[in-house]
Amino acid sequence: MASTTATRSGKSKSSGKGTARKRHTNNAGLIPLLARAVREVEASAQRGKATPANRTKFHVIALLMREERARVKTEEGLSDAERAETLKRLDGVASILAKTAARDTSLITMLEPAAPITEATRALKRKMMEQAGIDLPRLVIEPEPVATYVPPELAERQVEPPGVDSRLLSQPFLAPDLSRTHTPTPVVRLANWELLSPLLKSFEQGGGGSACMDLPEAPVPDRLAPKGLELMPHQARFLASVRDGHRSFLLADEPGLGKTAQSVIAASVADAYPLLVVVPNVVKMNWAREVERWTPQRRVTVIHGDGADIDAFADVFVVNYDILDRHLNWISRFGFKGMVVDEAHMIKNVQSQRSRNVLALADRIRDRVPGGRPLLLALTGTPLINDIDDFRAIWRFLGWTDAEKPGPELLSALESNGYTPADSAFYPAARQTVIDLGIVRRRKIDVAADLPAKRVVDLPVELDDDLGRGIREAERQLATKLMDRFARIKAGKLGRDLSDEAVIRMASAQELEDSTAQATGLNVFTMVRQIGQAKAGLAADYAAQLARSVGKVVFFAKHIDVMDRAEAAFADRGLKTISIRGDQTATFRQAQIDAFNSDPEVAVAVCSLTAAGVGVNLQAASDVVLAELSWTDAEQTQAIDRVHRIGQEEPVTAWRIVAAQTIDAKIAELIDTKAGLAARALDGAEAKREEEESVQMLALMHVLRGELGLR
Structure with a gap:
């Protein structure tokens, strides 16, 4: 300066x-x-x-x-x-x-x-x-001040995961950018105008149609999805824009339209590796799964705690907001060529440490990527939570603005419009100019023809707190208990003549019989209940995000204590709820249903899987959260069909919260195999024949096989 x-x-x-x-x-x-x-x-x-x-x-x-x-x-x-x-x-x-x-x-x-x-x-x-x-x-x-990416108050918290230095030494240089530098339009008309407030006002006024940039037509055939998977047309159109060179997006599609898949493949199209992905803890494991699913040729690593077990040579690094502050130092030096911020409305407060961390890293990535054009994606179905100022942090992350004024690209485009904020025509033109920078917003109803009428989407979550550790310990104890049964049977006269598989079946059947007879103690039923309690907060958090994004949500749980925790969490977030439980009179229950379907202030219906599974119409929503797993596919289907009914105008998405790396994941898989019975018996579909045992029995056999090393 x-x-x-x-x-x-x-x-x-x-x-x-x-x-x-x-x-x-x-x-x-x-x-x-x-x-x-x-x-x-x-x-x-x-x-x-x-x-x-x-x-x-x-x-x-x-x-x-x-x-x-x-x-x-x-x-x-x-x-x-x-x-x-x-x-x-x-x-x-x-x-x-x-x-x-x-x-x-x-x-x-x-x-x-x-x-x-x-x-x-x-x-x-x-x-x-x-x-x-x-x-x-x-x-x-005067020389430019040296940028500091780690605030002094966070300096002592910085960690250095193993392998980071080796990765940096293996790729010490970035490829040169030989493209021609764009010459910005001289700013004359707007030279002395304060522009951020008028830009925000241009969105606050409304009108002007959908806030979605023009996107290219979807390529035919789709050559971006891996074998066995297929992109929906609206996803392929977004990726065509990335293919054409666009590099910064506010991807504000409603939940259920595949923002994660679009982002994962966008990194591949733009060759934006290594890629940093910053997400809420509740979706961290799901991001890793989606990377593996949509770009199987790429390696993904999830950063937990201090990052002691990361793969430093991975292509995609997934980290949650809560631990980002201790990883700022090495991330700022790592040479990331792209950054995704999921649930970007979480950085809306530009004064918060979370927002400052994200914005500092985005600045660093822009500084280091050749040409200053990294792939930057802000994902949120709810870009605005409180007021129009919530746009400020997202626009800064994308490089469209800085703290006080529009960035060079936006300023040049506004200058070219030919208006100042004193002209009424400035506002619709400015709104469209910002949209053209990369706002992409599609609703379910807009792309209904692309979506199945009903689908179940698993959302794996990581239980890394005390409850999660307690569940894993309980699962180990259950495995030991089953192993003792197996050993006793095997040592007996009958067991000597049986195969290992037959003994596994016998030991599991004995355990299930004893578990059914006792309501307490360590067994498969109490373990699943414990998992439901551990998932309650994460499930409620995700349901609250959905309610902010798309409107009404139906939240199903199996146990009363899980419902109670969820209702308390929704109340803390200022979301009005109704409740449908088994101990209600018919009159009261109908009043609750009517309130959910007709009162715009009611955001979430908290329902018992058993009490609200039949005879209830909740079609004011099109999103369902299954916080706890049922033991049968039929019970799960009945719950989802409270929303997927005649008169439902939007595709229905059921988000099934699954505790990763626990017996919960196996139970979800077993429920899906049981769905084959209805498909074969009632719909005439060809389906793989599943075993006749109950889900509980199969889950116990799975645990015992794992202990024997037979999985």
């Missing part, structure tokens, strides 16, 4: 004595220059809105007048008469500035001491000071 410091007192270079400023005469010195300039600005305002050049001049006059007034009041060597005369002349300039601002109210903000100073303002100010005979030092270009 250029700095200029005028000499306010001391010897003049030309005369050897006196002050650096020449004595004011009728036609020389600073004040006569200000008087002539302010008359020119006044005349311009009388003819209409001030031109950009006169706006700059107005601001410079205000700055110089303020500085001169402060100097005159404090400078020694001036007589009282000289001081009074000079202040009187400055008051005259101030009076004309005030009248001019009253005529053209857009100039009022420039009278504020904190009004932003542009490069054009600095240049004109220097020129006018030289014309007034003020000796100025030559311009000194």
Whole structure:
């Protein structure tokens, strides 16, 4: 940044004595220059809105007048008469500035001491000071400050996962960018305008149609999805935009439209590896699964805790917001070429540490990627939570704006529109300009033809708290218990003649019989209940995100304590709920159902899987969260069909919360295999025949096989 410091007192270079400023005469010195300039600005305002050049001049006059007034009041060597005369002349300039601002109210903000100073303002100010005979030092270009990506308060918390240095040493250089640098449009018309507030206002006013940029047609055939998978047309159109060179997006599709898959493949299309993905903890495992599913040729690693077990040579690094602060140091040096922020509304508070961490890393990635064009994706079905200002942090992350003004690309585009915020046409044009930078918003109803009428989507979650550790310990104890049964049977007379598989079946059957007879103690039923309790908070968190994004949500749980925890979590987030349980009268239950379907303030229906599974119509929602697993596919289907009913106009998505790396994941798989019975018996479909045992029995056999090393 250029700095200029005028000499306010001391010897003049030309005369050897006196002050650096020449004595004011009728036609020389600073004040006569200000008087002539302010008359020119006044005349311009009388003819209409001030031109950009006169706006700059107005601001410079205000700055110089303020500085001169402060100097005159404090400078020694001036007589009282000289001081009074000079202040009187400055008051005259101030009076004309005030009248001019009253005529053209857009100039009022420039009278504020904190009004932003542009490069054009600095240049004109220097020129006018030289014309007034003020000796100025030559311009000194100050070095840019060294960017700090780790705040001092977080320095001691930084960790260095093993393998990071090896990865950095293996790829020490980034490829050179040989593309031609884009020359920005000169900014003249908007040079002195404060633009962030008008840009936000352009969205607040509404109108102008869907906030979705024009996207290319979907390529035919789709060559982006791996074998066995197929992209939906709306997903392929987004990826075609990435293929065409677009690199920053606010992807605001409603939940259920495959934002994760689009982002994963976008990184492949843009070759944006290594890729950093910052997500809420509840979806961290799902992101890893989606990377493996949609880009099986790429390696993904999930960062837990201090990152002791990460794969430093992976292509995709998934980290949750809560632990990002301790990984800032190595991430900022790693050379990421792309960054995805999932549930980006979580960074809306630009003053929060979470938001500062994300924005600092995005700046660092822009600085390091050749050409300054990394792949940056902000994903959220809810870009606005409280008010229009929630856009600010997301736009900064994408590089569209900085803290105070639009970025170069956006500013050039606004200048090319030909309007200023004083023109009513500025607002719809500005809104479309921001949308064209990369806002993509599709609703379920917009792409209903692309979606199945009903689908179940598993959302694996990691239970890494005390409850999660307790569940894994309980599963180990259950495995030991089954192993003891297996050993006793095997050692008996009957067991000697049986195969291992037959003994596994016998031991599991005995355990299931004992578990059914006892309501407490360690068994498969109490373990599943414990898993449901551990998942309750994560499931409620995800349901709350859905409610903010798409509207009404139906939340199903099996146990009352899980329902209670969920209702408390929704209340803490300011979401109004109704409850459907088994101990309610028919009249009260119907009142709850009616409230959910007709009251726009009711966001979530918290329902018992058994009590609300039949005879209930909740079609005001199209999203269902299954916080706990049922033991049968039929019970799960009945719950989903409370929403998927005649009169439902949108595709229905059921989000099944599954505890990864626990028996919960196996139970989900077994429930799906049991669905084959209905498909074969009632729908005439060909389906793989499943075993006749119950899900509980098969789950126990799975645990025992694992303990025997037979999986």
